[in-house]
Amino acid sequence: MQHSPTSPTSAHEARRRPAPDRGRTLLGPALRLVHTGQAPTRSALTGGLEVTRATAGAVTAELEALGLITVDSRPAGGGRGRPSHRLAVDPNGPVVVAAQLHADGVSVSLAGLAGRLVDPVHLPLPAATDPVRLLRAVAETGARLAADSSRRCLGVALALPNPVTEPDGTALAALHFAWPSGTPVADLFAAEVARADFGPRALPDLPSAVANDANLAALAEHRHGAGRDSRHLLLVTSGHRGVGGALVIDGRLHTGSAGLALEVGHLTVDPQGRPCACGNRGCLNSETDPEALLAAAGRTPDPARPVLAQARDLARAAAQNPAARSAVEHVVDRLGLGLAGLVNILNPDRIVLSGLHLDLLAGAPDRLATVVADRCLWGRSGRVPIVPAQVHHAGLVGAAELAWEPYLDDPQATAAR
Ligand SMILES: [Zn+2]
Structure with missing residues (x-):
């Protein structure tokens, strides 16, 4: 990335700074909480920032003056406890x-x-x-x-x-x-x-x-989708060709020393498997991407349609069609081997699957979880949740x-x- 990746909400750091800086340094953490839906009300913001109501009021007023959020003074709630102002991002903001x-x-x-x-x-x-x-x-x-x-x-x-x-x-x-x-x-x-x-x-x-x-998809899922509240989020996805991965740790992307971490596509999951563009055989790329699923069903991709769409159709037919089910199971077993290797190395608390892998998960959820658990040191006692991605685009x-x-x-x- 060209500018620095992410700086997670740092209310703790902000609170340790001397008083004159505090109002300003709380603005970023406050905006992040509203941006990620964690502070739908001023009282939630007060709790999230661990500040007084007066401080939270001053911070929201400043974000509102910047045109970034709206503060609805009609109290929200109606449930127990003190009513609180609603906070939202400004729909006419930048x-x-x-x-x-x-x-x-x-x-x-x-x-x-x-x-x-x-x-x-x-x-x-x-x-x-x-x-x-x-x-x-x-x-x-x-x-x-x-x-x-x-x-x-x-x-x-x-x-x-x-x-x-x-x-x-x-x-x-x-x-x-x-x-x-x-x-x-x-x-x-x-x-x-x-x-x-x-x-x-x-x-x-x-x-x-x-x-x-x-x-970027992992960042989106962590802030707005299936990865919310996770601390060590692993995302694995197969779009049109090959397999991508990403890891978000405590709100920050782990990109390695040169931006190249989590190139999960070249994990070997079948030494005798299909050839990969890297020169090896049986990489996660060549065993679990759309072409691999079509090949497992004995199909040749139709050049007139995107291969991802053809593979998704095939995966979704698994419930009715035995040939499709057996192809899905074949690919799910290899995906499970790859995920298990990653779980053993990275110890995530959540795995989000997207692209074709989301359909494979839907086609054989128990099988995928079992393959992963069987290969994980700690899998049998505490399974890591494997969930579908939620963020559109x-x-x-x-x-x-x-x-x-x-x-x-x-x-x-x-x-x-
Ligand atoms: Zn490879």
Whole structure:
């Protein structure tokens, strides 16, 4: 990622600072609590920040004055206890541009706080997929959305289906688009963002960032979906081709020393298995992705339809069709071996599956849990929950998180310049 990954709510740190800084340093933690739905009322915020009601009142007033949240003074509740003001993100507040490149298309959306996408647009890949032209198409589409909106645009972020190094932001193994390895995608994207016209309401020198899509999907699930409240969240996903993984620890993405951690796709789950692009056989990539499921059912992908859609249809037919069920079970067993290896190494408290893996989980939930438990040191006594992803367009929502990140750290920066 181009700018620093995430800084989790740090009310503890904020409280330890000297008094003059406290009001300002509580703004970020307070905005995060409203943004992630953990503070729907001022009393929940007071509890979440562990401050007095007066302090919480001052902090919410400042966030409201910045145009970031609304404070409804009609008391909420009606249940027991003292009624409290309702807090929500301001529906007319600023936005960021979130974008995602897929193997077969481009998605771009404006996004407010609270993971709210505004009318995402999905376009086919342009004919020319060289880095500059593809990134220009993304930046220009985002600029058009921002210029047509009445809301102020604060930043842009892009999710990519390939590993992205940190801190320099180069793309490795961008096989979907045949980009040369080491393409400086963060710099190229920043140049295209600088050149596009985001309209009169956008911040000058609009910041931009890029990151891997599985990492961003994990961030989205952790803040707004199936990973909420987990402390060590493992996400494993199979989109169009191959398998991605990501780990969020205490609200922060674990990206390794150079942004390349959690490349789970090359875990070996069958030494005699199908060939993988890396040169080995039986990687999680080549054993549990959409093509692998179709192959396990003896099917050849129809080139006229996205392979993920064909595989999902097959997985969903498992309840009625014995051949589909046996293919799902074959692939689930391999996915279970991969997840068990990851559980033994990482000890997550929740696993979120998305893409095709979500359908495999739905097709054979008990079987997957059993394979994982049988291979885990601690699995038989305390199974790690394996749950389906919940966030629609998680890559886009995660890209929005990345673009929002500097402002979640320092909400006053939304008013700067
Ligand atoms: Zn491999």
